[in-house]
Amino acid sequence: MPRALLAIIAAAELVLAACTSEPPPAPLRFPGLAQGIDLATDARDVLPDCLRAAGAIVDVVDAYGKGMPVAAPEMLRQALGQPIDAATFTSSSTATNLAEAAAKAGIAFPLPGVPAVSVGPITSQTLRELGWSPAAEADPHDIPGLIAAVAGVLTR
16 A cells, blocks of 8 residues: 555544544644545534644535435335345435435335344434434444444344
């Protein structure tokens, strides 16, 4: 792996650790750093706020939206024509979009008899707020962790 990429990864890990630790491990300072961050239109402000607190000048760009596709209710009806072993959620928007699609399609939510598996604590919190307690949560909170959590649910 190129050294520049390793440096970027190391810096990203430092920022992530500083922004997600309570209390932060050490003061993080980026005085005058100009940084553009591409986020979803409804993304939380955790990273930009952390960078601003460290002295960075941050411009947030709404790079993409996470709205529910118009065809989602019909696609959900079709998907439920077959048994579903588990539902995986990789973000809060996937949970809220599924709940919205179910409501528009006249389908009960949470999906009866289907265990929910979440990628992390924020997504799990959203699922609970929607009335669906996750059967499992990924640990670590990434796609390999989610796969392991699904495997755990399916082999119980």
